[in-house]
Amino acid sequence: MIEARGLTKRYGDTTAVDRATFGVAPGRVTGFLGPNGAGKTTTMRMILGLDRPTAGEVTVHGRRYRTLGAPLREVGALLDARNVHGGRTAYNHLLCLAKSNAIPRRRVDEVLDLVGLGSVAKKRSKGFSLGMGQRLGIAAALLGDPAVLMFDEPVNGLDPEGILWIRTLMRRLAREGRTVFVSSHLMSEMALTAEHLVVIGRGRILADTGMAEFIGANATSHVLVRSPQLTELARLLAGPGRRLEPEPDGALRVYGAPAARIGDVAAEHGLRLHELATVQPSLEEAFMRLTGETVEYHAGVPGAPDPGGAVPPGSVPPGAAAPGAGG
Amino acid sequence: MTAPAAAPGAGPGAAPRRDVRRVRFGHVLSSEWTKIATVRSTFWTLLAGAVVVIGFSALWALAFTASYDQMSARDRATFTPMLPTQVAYYFGLVVFGALGVLVITAEHGTGMIKTALTAVPRRAAYLAAKTVVLGAVVLVVGIVVTFASFYAAQGILASKHLDGSIGDPGVLRAVIGGGIYLALVAILALGIGTLLRHTAGSIVLLFVVLFVLGIAGGFLPSSWGDTVNKFLPSNAGGAILDPVHKSGSLAPWTGLGVFAIYTAVVFAAALILFERRDA
Structure with missing residues (x-):
């Protein structure tokens, strides 16, 4: 359970996240959808206590992240797969994290096998491909067997097989009763994975609703x-x-x-x-309609940057439309 | 624009309760120990520090014994068996300091700091654990290296019967104190690295503090420059290496204490910023 109330982050004159209020409930995959630069990563960094909110607050299980005693056993997060010291082996990287949260050593081997990195556990991670790095990041997120999981753009850099794997993993984690919060700017990916949506544009929460309701309300058949x-x-x-x-x-x-x-x-x-x-209307249509409105809303702002970076419909990479597309 | 729906209530299976082993500071320490022990830069930096301190000490002892016969009585009188080690420390300090810088800036440089702070969000505990582990490693290695440097020099000085013994007045204090000085330098460097978050910049600043300030101090008019000089970081800290208290410098433990205060001030500033800044 993640709850944000009036969460705001300003950098000088720029408001990255603007009074965001939303909840992420357990037992389902909640998609965090928005164009690049909409404030998804900043929001996730505030959830993890990495960035200090300018105003408002966000809690995990009712507590601010920085007050959690053993955070890895409550929240697992993948922000950027490159956030590792490349000089350390995959095993040692995870061991450092495990020790800091009193997680037993055998769990390191377990998660390495789970993400399919068992054979390169003793290799230094600077030689990893982007996909392997992503798997290492997911292993770190799963290390503490947490009830809340967050993934920032997890399919980036993954091959179609990897994308299918992570989609299945996220759904399984949600079925186990966990809170799964996953951000993406790829609408087709969200359509396949998420049951609930939090939509963000220009730092504002535009919708916090079920996938079907969202499409129903924002696009017509x-x-x-x-x-x-x-x-x-x-x-x-x-x-x-x-x-x-x-x-x-x-x-x-x-x-x-x-x-x-x-x-x-x-x-x-x-x-x-x-x-x-x-x-039936697609998520793309609903999203374009919604972000189109936010663009209009901001059109009068002098010196405003490019309109929300709204994603053109053709920009979905082929991998994202893999098996089961159109579901 | 769709109004955000009310935050959904606890769904099925909200927050599975699990057995939670309490995390203590010891766990964070153990994690930091694993971190410092599992990157090659630690080994190479410590080895470089050892080679520089022991090597320069031996080299200087060689040069001194070779020219001893031509020296004036005054030059001979200032000699102590610790002198080769003191000279070698000028070069060794920055190498041990580099380890202190790297311990934090390598994490900023790679992005590891973000992963690390999600694991240990209590930042004061995080920085404290890093400091304890770094300080302990450099203290142990520093004392061993200083002993080795002392004995390497004595072996060479023995050819002119200039060698001293560890039992001579003030020598054991100088050797052990030297190890403490190195550990403090590493911690000061960790503080600088935390403030600047950048490897090269931090090492340059450390070099300025330990090296350039001492040289610049030499150009001050002696009327008040002598007082200032005593308190410059490298002069204050270096006083611990003198077996006998030289006039013009602070008493050994006083000097090391002054250096410890400088370290504490930098460290406190680093901690305050580290707590406040976005990672």
Whole structure:
């Protein structure tokens, strides 16, 4: 359980996190979604007591992180996989962390095997690939068998197999009743992993809601229609509360009418249908809509930097759309 | 804009309670010991310090014995069997100091500090553990190296029957005190490293404090410069290495005490900033 109340971080004139209030509950994967520079990492650093909030507070299990006696046994975090001393072996790196929190030595071997680094345990980590470094960071997060886990952009640098592995791991950790808080700017990744969403843009929390509710509230479903008599059908469908948008490939998007109604209209007038499909909105659409609004909100600010760095829809790397995409 | 939903209540299986072994300062100490023992730079820095102190001491003893016959009576009179070690310390101090700097700046440089502070968020305890481990390591190695440096020099000085014994007045105090001085230098360096968070900058500053200040002090007018000179860090700390109390310098333990105060002041400033700054 993580709770932030009015959490604020200012660096001079720049407000990185602006009165953020949200909760992260156990038993499910909570996605922390926002464009790069939205304040995700700063928020996570404040949760971990690395950065001091300018105002507000954030607690883990009701306590501020800096007051935890054995933090690694309550919170496991992966912020940046490069935050290790490369001169130390993977085993020794984890051993240093384990000792500081009175975690038994055998647990080091356990987590190394768990993340698949058992064979390179005695190698110095400066020779690790980004993916191996990421696994070492995850091993460190799991070291204390904590009830709360946080991952900042965990799929960065992982190959498709690694991405699948971490997705499965996060879901399993959540099923075990743990609090899993994972940040990403990749919407497709969030769509596959998270059940709950905290959305941040320009330091402000834009939504703290279930994945389905978020999409439902911020994007509307439509019906895709194909017919050889589309012009006629379109004339019949037009009306108040309806919006018709032709697709480039000759299909028609119908907003504001359910598929059943459209089918009935076609049947009543003897028009042939080649396709009639309800299209659920995607997380991308919902997100673009939401961040689009924040961009407008800030448009009047003089000297404001590029509009929220909103992620263009095409920017999702191929790895993120791996098995089971579209779920 | 969607209003943030109220924070969800405790879901299923909120915060599984588990057996929690209490973390004590000893655990943090043990962690810091593992850290210092598992990077190669520790070994190499200590070896470099040993080679410099023992090597320069032997070299200086060789040079001194070779030119002894041509020396004036006045030059001969200032000689003590500790002199080769004292000369070698000029060069050795910064090497042992470098270890103190690296212990913290290597963590800032690599980002390890962030991982380390999530494991031990009580920063005063963290810095204290580092200090105790570093101080203990340098104290033990420093005393051993100083003994070795003393005996290496005596072996060479013996050819002119100039060698002294560890039992001579003030010699044992100078050797043991030298080890303490090295440990304090390392801790001062750790403080500087914590303040600056940058390896090269910290070593340069340490070099200025231990080396350049002492030289610059030599140019001051003697009317008041003599007093200032006594209190300069390297002169105050170095007083412990003199078997006999020289005029113009502080008494051995007084001098080391003054150096300890400088160390404490720098360390206190470092701790305050370390507590306040974002990691």
